[in-house]
Structure formats: C-alpha cells, structure tokens
Amino acid sequence: MKLSMWTYEGPPHVGAMRIAASMKGVHYVLHAPQGDTYADLLFTMIERRPSRPPVTYTTFQARDLAGSTADIFKTACREAVERYRPDTLLVGASCTAELLQDDPGGLARTLDVGVPVVPLELPSYQKKEHWGGAETFYQIIRTLAGNRERPADIAPNSCNILGPSALGFRNRDDVTEITRLLERNGLDVRVVAPLGATPADIARLPEAAFNIVLYPEIADTAARWLKKTYGMPFTSTVPIGVHATRLFLAEVRALAGLAEMDEGDDGTDRMTWYARSIDSNYLTNKRVFVFGDASHAIAAARIAAEEMGFKVCGLGTYMREFAREVRAAAADLGVEALISDDHLEIERAIIEARPELVLGTQMERHIAKRLRVPCAVISSPVHVQDFPARYSPQMGFEGANVIFDSWVHPLMMGLEEHLLQMFRDDFEFNDDAQASHLHAVSPSASPSASVAAEEEEAAPVPAQGTAEDDMALWTSDAEKELRKVPFFVRGKARRNTELFAESKGIHPITVETLYDAKAHFAR
Amino acid sequence: MTAVQNMPSRDPGQDAACRSGQLIRERGQHEVFCGLTSIMWLHRKMQDAFFLVVGSRTCAHLIQSAAGVMIFSEPRFATAIMEERDLAGMADMHDELDRVVEELLQRRPDIRMLVLVGSCPSEVIKLDLSRAAERLNRRLAPRHRVLSYSGSGIETTFTQGEDNFLAALVADSGAQPTQAPPASLIIAGCLADVVEDQFGRLFRDLGIADVAFLPSRSSEALPAIGPDTRYILAQPYLGATAAALEARGAKRIDALFPLGEEGTTAWLKAIADSFGVAPALFNRITEAPRQRALSAMAHYRPWLEGRKIFLFPDSQLEVPLARFLYREAGARIVEAGSPYLHREHLAGELALLPDDAALSEGQDVDRQIDRCLAADPDLIVCGMGLANPFEAEGHVTKWSIEFAFTPIQGYEQAGDLAELFARPLMRDVILSGTRRPAPGGAA
Numbered sequence: 005m006k007l008s009m010w011t012y013e014g015p016p017h018v019g020a021m022r023i024a025a026s027m028k029g030v031h032y033v034l035h036a037p038q039g040d041t042y043a044d045l046l047f048t049m050i051e052r053r054p055s056r057p058p059v060t061y062t063t064f065q066a067r068d069l070a071g072s073t074a075d076i077f078k079t080a081c082r083e084a085v086e087r088y089r090p091d092t093l094l095v096g097a098s099c100t101a102e103l104l105q106d107d108p109g110g111l112a113r114t115l116d117v118g119v120p121v122v123p124l125e126l127p128s129y130q131k132k133e134h135w136g137g138a139e140t141f142y143q144i145i146r147t148l149a150g151n152r153e154r155p156a157d158i159a160p161n162s163c164n165i166l167g168p169s170a171l172g173f174r175n176r177d178d179v180t181e182i183t184r185l186l187e188r189n190g191l192d193v194r195v196v197a198p199l200g201a202t203p204a205d206i207a208r209l210p211e212a213a214f215n216i217v218l219y220p221e222i223a224d225t226a227a228r229w230l231k232k233t234y235g236m237p238f239t240s241t242v243p244i245g246v247h248a249t250r251l252f253l254a255e256v257r258a259l260a261g262l263a264e265m266d267e268g269d270d271g272t273d274r275m276t277w278y279a280r281s282i283d284s285n286y287l288t289n290k291r292v293f294v295f296g297d298a299s300h301a302i303a304a305a306r307i308a309a310e311e312m313g314f315k316v317c318g319l320g321t322y323m324r325e326f327a328r329e330v331r332a333a334a335a336d337l338g339v340e341a342l343i344s345d346d347h348l349e350i351e352r353a354i355i356e357a358r359p360e361l362v363l364g365t366q367m368e369r370h371i372a373k374r375l376r377v378p379c380a381v382i383s384s385p386v387h388v389q390d391f392p393a394r395y396s397p398q399m400g401f402e403g404a405n406v407i408f409d410s411w412v413h414p415l416m417m418g419l420e421e422h423l424l425q426m427f428r429d430d431f432e433f434n435d436d437a438q439a440s441h442l443h444a445v446s447p448s449a450s451p452s453a454s455v456a457a458e459e460e461e462a463a464p465v466p467a468q469g470t471a472e473d474d475m476a477l478w479t480s481d482a483e484k485e486l487r488k489v490p491f492f493v494r495g496k497a498r499r500n501t502e503l504f505a506e507s508k509g510i511h512p513i514t515v516e517t518l519y520d521a522k523a524h525f526a527r
Numbered sequence: 528m529t530a531v532q533n534m535p536s537r538d539p540g541q542d543a544a545c546r547s548g549q550l551i552r553e554r555g556q557h558e559v560f561c562g563l564t565s566i567m568w569l570h571r572k573m574q575d576a577f578f579l580v581v582g583s584r585t586c587a588h589l590i591q592s593a594a595g596v597m598i599f600s601e602p603r604f605a606t607a608i609m610e611e612r613d614l615a616g617m618a619d620m621h622d623e624l625d626r627v628v629e630e631l632l633q634r635r636p637d638i639r640m641l642v643l644v645g646s647c648p649s650e651v652i653k654l655d656l657s658r659a660a661e662r663l664n665r666r667l668a669p670r671h672r673v674l675s676y677s678g679s680g681i682e683t684t685f686t687q688g689e690d691n692f693l694a695a696l697v698a699d700s701g702a703q704p705t706q707a708p709p710a711s712l713i714i715a716g717c718l719a720d721v722v723e724d725q726f727g728r729l730f731r732d733l734g735i736a737d738v739a740f741l742p743s744r745s746s747e748a749l750p751a752i753g754p755d756t757r758y759i760l761a762q763p764y765l766g767a768t769a770a771a772l773e774a775r776g777a778k779r780i781d782a783l784f785p786l787g788e789e790g791t792t793a794w795l796k797a798i799a800d801s802f803g804v805a806p807a808l809f810n811r812i813t814e815a816p817r818q819r820a821l822s823a824m825a826h827y828r829p830w831l832e833g834r835k836i837f838l839f840p841d842s843q844l845e846v847p848l849a850r851f852l853y854r855e856a857g858a859r860i861v862e863a864g865s866p867y868l869h870r871e872h873l874a875g876e877l878a879l880l881p882d883d884a885a886l887s888e889g890q891d892v893d894r895q896i897d898r899c900l901a902a903d904p905d906l907i908v909c910g911m912g913l914a915n916p917f918e919a920e921g922h923v924t925k926w927s928i929e930f931a932f933t934p935i936q937g938y939e940q941a942g943d944l945a946e947l948f949a950r951p952l953m954r955d956v957i958l959s960g961t962r963r964p965a966p967g968g969a970a
Contacts, residue, residue, distance in 0.1 A: 045912045
C-alpha cells in the first residue's frame with residue numbers, strides 16, 4: 005500500500021483510453037464500475053475536446069457481482085459495436101473488473117463482433133498510465149500491422165511519426181511543427197500515429213522506410229517491435245530545444261539517405277539570439293530544478309544548461325521505465341537523478357536544491373507556488389490551461405522559441421514583483437504616492453497607516469520555521485539592510501549569511517555579519 | 528441490462544397518484560461520479576477531518592481529476608493505493624493500512640477525525656474497513672477518531688458518498704459517550720457555511736433552540752440524539768442517513784427541499800409547524816427574505832420562462848431543481864434524471880412536477896443522449912464529461928456539479944440558483960449575437 009496525495013500518472017486503462025481517443029474508428033469497451041467514467045472529463049474538460057472519448061463502460065454494480073458481470077460485459081460489447089460500428093474494438097478491464105477475472109478478451113472473441121478485437125491486459129496494480137498507453141499502442145500495431153508484406157520498393161525518405169497522443173503535452177502542435185520541418189527537409193511523412201490515425205493507417209506502418217519516435221513514453225515499445233519485425237530503424241533524438249532539433253534533423257536525414265544539411269539559419273530560431281541578447285544576462289547560472297516525464301525532463305535540463313545558461317540543480321522523473329536515460333542525463337549535468345513518483349519526496353528535494361526556477365508538472369507548480377519560486381510547466385500531468393488555444397509547440401525551432409518565452413516570463417514576472425517590493429519605500433513608488441502621469445487630476449490617495457501592517461501580513465511565510473525564529477535570528481537593522489540587497493540575490497544573501505552565522509556561532513545576525521558573510525562567500 | 532422500460536410509474540405512492548408523466552428506469556452505462564467524489568466538499572466542510580480512500584490508482588486519479596483543477600496543494604484527502612503485493616497476499620492489508628495511517632498522522636498530527644473510505648476494489652476484495660477503523664480507534668482515540676464508510680462506485684453515486692459518511696457519523700455518535708444535551712432539531716445534509724448561518728438566524732428568530740447541523744464544521748461538535756430529537760433533510764440524497772437517524776429514535780419532518788422561495792418557505796414552515804411556531808411569527812420573520820428571494824428571482828425568470836430543460840442524472844438534486852425551474856422560473860422540464868429516486872423523501876417534490884415531464888432513474892447514457900438530442904432542449908444540465916461535447920454540437924449546457932458546490936439553498940440564494948441556469952443562456956445570446964429583447968435588468 006502506498007500513501008498518495010497526488011499521483012503523476014493515472015491507471016494503465018487511462019493510458020489505453022488516450023490511445024483510443026487519439027485514433028479514428030477505434031472503440032474501447034472497458035469493464036468498469038460506475039465512477040470510472042470520470043476519465044471522460046480528462047478529454048472533454050481538461051483537454052477541452054469537442055467529443056466524448058470512444059469508450060463504453062460496463063458500469064457494473066454491487067448487486068451484479070452475485071450474478072454474471074461477464075454477461076453485462078458481453079451486452080455492452082455487442083451494443084457498443086452496433087452503435088459505434090468501429091473498425092477495431094479494444095476490450096479491457098479497469099482495476100476493479102480485473103479483480104473479477106471476467107477475461108474481456110476471451111468474452112469478446114466468443115461474441116464474434118465482426119471487427120478486429122484487441123484484448124488489453126493492463127495490470128492495474130503494477131503498472132501506470134504511460135505504460136498502459138505504450139502497451140495499447142503496441143498491441144494495436146501488432147494486431148493490425150502484423151503479418152504484412154513489406155513492399156519491395158520503399159522510398160528511403162518515407163517515414164512515420166509515432167507517439168503523439170490525446171492528453172499529451174502540446175502533442176497536437178508538435179506534430180504540426182515537426183511534420184512541417186520534415187517536409188521542408190525533403191522527408192515524406194506517411195502515417196502519424198496514434199494521433200489522428202485510423203486502423204487502416206496503422207496497417208500501412210510497414211510501408212515506410214523508418215519511424216520517428218517523437219514520444220518514447222508511448223512509442224518506444226511499438227518502434228522496437230516494428231524494427232524487429234520489419235527491420236524499420238527508428239530515431240532516438242527527441243527534437244526539443246535548438247540543439248536537439250539540429251541533431252534530430254541530422255539523424256533523420258542520415259536515415260533517409262539525404263546529404264548532410266549545412267547549418268544555415270532559416271530564420272525561425274529566435275531562441276538562440278534571445279538567449280544571447282544583453283537582457284538575458286540576468287539568466288546566467290539561474291538555479292533550475294527540472295522534473296517531469298522522461299523525454300521532457302531530459303530535454304528541459306539540456307536546454308536549461310546548454311541553451312539558456314542556467315545551472316541545473318536537480319533533475320528527475322516520475323517514470324521508473326526511463327530511469328536509466330534520466331540518470332545518464334543527470335550525470336552529464338553533474339547532478340544526481342531523482343526517480344520518484346512521491347510528490348512529497350520531490351518537494352523535499354526542491355527545498356533542498358533551493359532553485360530560482362522550477363520546471364515541472366502541475367504538482368511542481370503547486371510546490372513552487374508554496375515556496376514562492378517561479379515555475380513553468382514542461383510536462384504532463386497538467387491543468388486545462390496547459391492546453392492553450394494558441395499554437396504552442398515544444399518541438400522544433402518554433403518549440404524552442406515557445407520554451408524561451410514560457411521559461412523566462414515567470415522569472416520576469418518575479419522580477420517585476422520584486423522590483424515593486426524593493427522600491428516600496430521609494431518616494432515615487434510607495435503605496436501612498438499618486439501615479440506620476442495623473443499628477444494634476446488624480447484625487448489624493450487616502451492616507452493608509454495600515455498599509456505597512458497589511459504588507460507584513462502578506463509577506464511570504466518562510467517554508468520552514470516560524471517567522472519568530474527568523475526575527476530572532478536577525479537584528480532589525482540587519483533585516484533592513486538585507487532588504488537593500490537586490491531581490492535576485494537577496495535569497496542567496498540571506499541563506500549565505502545564515503550559513504555563515506551558524507558556522508561561526510554568531511547570534512543574532514547584525515549588519516556587520518551580513519557584510520562579513522558577503523566577503524566570505526565572494527568569489 | 529439496458530432494457531428501457533418506458534412505463535407509467537407503478538408505485539402506489541403519492542407520486543404516482545399525482546402525476547402521469549412517464550418514468551424511465553434504465554440500466555446501462557452511467558455517466559455519474561462515484562461516491563468518493565463527495566470528499567471534495569466534505570473535507571472543506573468538516574475542517575478537522577481527513578479522508579483516506581483505501582483503493583486503487585484509479586481512485587487517486589479520480590479524486591484529483593474530479594477536483595479537476597487540482598486546487599489544493601496539500602489536500603485533506605489522500606489515497607492508500609493498493610498494490611500487487613497487497614492483493615497477492617504478500618503483505619497483510621491491515622498491517623499495511625496501519626502503516627499508511629501512521630505515516631499520514633506523522634505528517635498531519637492535526638487530524639482529529641480520520642475517515643477511511645471504502646472503494647470499488649476494497650469492497651470487491653472485502654477488505655473490512657469498519658474492523659480496521661475499530662482497531663485503529665482503540666489505538667488512536669481519543670486523540671484521533673477513526674470512522675469508515677463506503678464511497679465505492681459499485682454501491683454509491685456522487686452524493687451518496689455524503690449520505691454514507693453522515694450515516695457513519697450518526698452511528699458513531701451513538702457509540703460515543705456524550706454529556707451534550709440532545710439536539711431538538713437536526714438539519715441533515717451538507718450546506719455551505721453561509722447558508723447554515725442564514726438558517727441558524729431564522730431558527731433563532733423563530734424561537735427554535737438546540738438546532739444542530741449534520742455534518743458539523745468540527746468533528747467535535749457532532750449532535751447528540753435523544754428521544755425528542757426531530758430531523759429534517761436539507762438534501763434529497765440522504766436515505767441511509769435518514770435511516771440511521773431513525774434507528775436512533777429521531778423523527779423526520781417531511782417537507783419540500785429548501786430550493787427557491789417556495790421550497791425554502793415550505794421547508795421552514797414544516798419545521799415551524801413541527802415546533803408550534805405561531806403562524807403570525809412565521810410570517811413576520813420570513814416576510815422580508817421571501818420578498819428578497821422573489822425579487823431576485825424576477826430578474827432571471829424572463830430568461831428561463833418557457834425554456835425546455837433536460838436534466839441528466841448526477842446529484843439526486845434533479846427533482847427539486849426541476850420543481851424549482853418549473854414552479855418558480857416557468858421552465859418546461861423535458862426530463863429530470865436522477866441516479867436514484869427516493870420516493871418517500873421526494874413525494875412532495877414529485878407531486879409538484881408537471882404531468883408532461885419525464886422522470887428517469889438510473890441511466891443508459893447513450894440512450895439518454897438520444898432522447899435529449901431528439902427533444903432539442905434549450906438547456907442541458909449534465910455532468911462534466913458530457914458538457915463540452917454537447918456545446919460542440921451547438922447545445923447550451925450547465926454543469927450539474929455546480930449545484931453540489933455552490934450555495935443554492937435558502938431565500939438569499941434563490942436568485943443565485945436561478946442565475947446558475949440563466950447564465951449559460953445569457954452567454955449564448957452574447958456569443959451568438961442574437962438580438963433578443965433585453966429582459967428587465969437581467970443582461
């Protein structure tokens with residue numbers, strides 16, 4: 005048993021639903037009790053899709069357990085095929101139905117529904133959402149693309165894109181971006197799957213020269229099988245970030261037998277220049293903590309270190325399946341990988357690492373908010389707002405531009421907030437001051453003696469220890485002096501001074517201590 | 528399993544006598560949350576309680592997705608996720624649960640009441656949570672009280688989780704020694720604090736003392752029940768709670784539910800009559816708020832009058848909501864679906880529904896969607912999984928879950944309740960640019 009407040013991944017049948025909902029002409033009959041239908045809202049509400057996912061639930065109840073839940077499954081199966089007339093039927097059980105051992109696959113076969121049936125065995129008590137998605141995608145491909153004849157004359161520049169799925173982080177836009185990029189490079193993209201694919205498309209997968217694995221979490225198993233069965237090579241670079249996009253293009257061009265590309269700037273990469281521009285100077289060595297699914301986390305860490313000039317102070321994933329890859333990436337960056345799906349443990353690691361920016365999932369967004377650290381979301385699980393209306397890819401050159409914006413903006417917003425804090429005693433910026441451009445007409449601001457008190461109340465509560473402890477630690481003069489330190493180094497100054505004071509047994513911290521510490525830590 | 532039985536109600540009860548509309552009983556795919564989701568408001572209401580679901584990863588995923596927005600960074604609910612080693616018997620489930628509880632209490636020593644919530648898988652494997660609660664109670668009381676109930680989807684829908692929780696509270700309060708004098712009146716059913724306070728003031732003004740609310744805001748303020756205790760339901764989904772209260776000797780006051788001016792007045796009047804409050808006093812105390820409710824309602828009536836409304840089953844509030852829409856807003860009810868119809872508790876409500884409104888109990892969602900589309904209503908009240916697909920097809924929808932989360936009971940909320948239905952219609956007018964005579968004050 006495992007105590008969980010939040011989970012990073014749903015159960016494996018939700019992964020299967022993501023594949024079913026990605027495709028056309030597929031229907032999933034899920035043996036499940038009432039309540040499991042909640043999963044529909046992941047698609048209709050969180051992803052804001054205009055249609056229900058193609059899933060029929062059997063909705064068995066307690067009183068059915070004494071009778072035959074298998075019959076309920078068969079009825080639901082028959083009716084779903086009649087109503088939705090799918091080209092392919094997926095059948096499986098959710099965690100509760102798994103305990104009943106009704107064998108949906110066997111039952112569906114006895115029904116002879118007239119369409120290919122893909123039985124899914126997704127062990128709910130061992131596995132999780134991404135595994136369920138990958139396994140479902142693989143089983144669909146095995147069923148529909150197995151025993152095909154590979155055509156004799158396959159154009160070497162033909163490829164499939166594997167892995168994008170419903171509920172994936174920005175997958176919709178990534179596919180657009182990468183397809184465009186590949187086509188500009190003379191590649192012929194045949195099938196994109198599972199997103200938007202039909203069962204007939206799946207059957208055509210062996211007709212391309214090679215596969216592009218955009219999201220290993222979903223496509224790895226399938227790509228390996230296609231390689232083993234049909235000798236189709238697949239790509240290993242995930243094109244997130246400018247460097248990775250260039251590597252990806254080189255890899256793809258090599259697979260397609262195309263000449264090496266000269267590294268000409270096609271004008272779409274603004275990220276590289278923006279990161280070099282003088283106003284980005286303050287990003288230098290910002291401490292960044294990265295956590296998410298494996299591909300996005302690894303990519304984010306590399307971008308942070310190599311393309312943004314940040315200092316990666318933590319890297320981790322909740323996906324044990326990809327622990328090896330994440331460990332290797334972390335070792336490259338000189339940190340130890342955090343492989344865990346316990347958000348409390350991740351919270352502890354973040355506190356420990358003292359980052360200035362957190363790149364994570366919806367969970368890390370909460371953690372960062374509580375710690376008052378800026379945060380950008382880079383990976384699922386996500387919130388409805390991470391399915392933006394605008395075009396917002398993560399992959400390719402445009403994706404890198406989007407990433408630059410979405411990581412730097414939280415830092416800049418922090419900058420503004422802190423500037424206001426920093427200048428709050430300034431004669432022009434304090435709360436009682438009138439807006440300068442309205443000087444002649446604005447009514448005089450009401451005197452507010454309580455402003456200071458309110459501000460104190462609204463002041464950030466330290467994550468650990470009470471405010472009183474901190475008060476006692478610093479003299480009020482030293483505390484005031486600390487506030488004169490620019491915000492972007494103030495946190496560091498506070499921590500360094502406290503470390504210094506502790507090591508020297510100084511109590512309380514005076515203005516003198518503050519500057520002694522500054523000299524001590526100066527490099 | 529999905530035979531639709533379109534038939535006139537055969538129940539000999541009052542509802543059948545009063546209305547001839549069809550009753551549709553369905554058995555098929557339900558698009559309704561399970562009882563676990565009531566935790567979403569229960570943990571906000573009872574502020575020292577912590578709800579620990581003993582279930583699967585699906586349960587954990589459900590409650591965080593249904594909370595949807597994942598609003599609370601450290602919620603007062605969690606899941607003890609059963610894993611393969613638990614099921615395979617490699618670990619003793621009760622030992623495992625004790626360990627998880629210990630871990631939890633170490634992190635949150637402020638928890639006064641720990642509630643173990645049964646789920647589908649824990650029910651199917653017959654994990655005895657009441658025994659676990661007893662055992663934990665022996666060890667942890669009086670610092671922490673431990674209760675249990677089932678919120679499993681094989682037994683409960685959405686609001687029935689609250690019903691089971693309240694029934695467990697009632698049973699537990701019978702087991703606890705108490706010095707508190709018994710309540711004279713218990714208001715059963717979660718109400719928003721603001722609504723509770725409003726009713727509290729009205730009871731005081733009516734001279735009714737020793738009123739207790741179930742659930743209370745704190746686990747230590749649970750009402751005592753004596754031989755003279757009367758109770759009234761504030762929510763229509765409390766069958767098990769009513770039975771538990773009656774088993775302890777409390778007597779039910781029958782009334783409409785306090786939705787809208789009419790429902791609130793009838794509900795308060797039933798209480799007042801039961802306590803012998805003079806009609807003149809009742810009229811004097813309720814006069815002003817009644818007028819306020821009526822005038823607030825009047826803003827929205829033009830938006831709702833004559834509109835065809837279809838309610839999918841969700842919270843069991845559907846029948847009282849349909850009554851409110853029909854009687855006070857002049858809307859036409861195409862179908863009011865409810866996961867379950869408690870005929871005795873709803874008798875008064877059912878009698879006030881129009882004859883041509885279809886009532887449905889249970890659900891076969893595909894067929895219900897067919898009926899809904901065929902009727903082409905002006906407004907569809909439905910769950911979160913269905914709303915966007917309906918919107919995408921050009922229908923106007925309202926999320927039914929909001930009626931469980933928003934304060935809608937009582938006089939001061941009558942206008943808010945009407946607005947919940949009117950707002951999607953107003954929005955449709957704004958977005959579609961339809962020129963429509965501006966209803967007085969509503970736009």
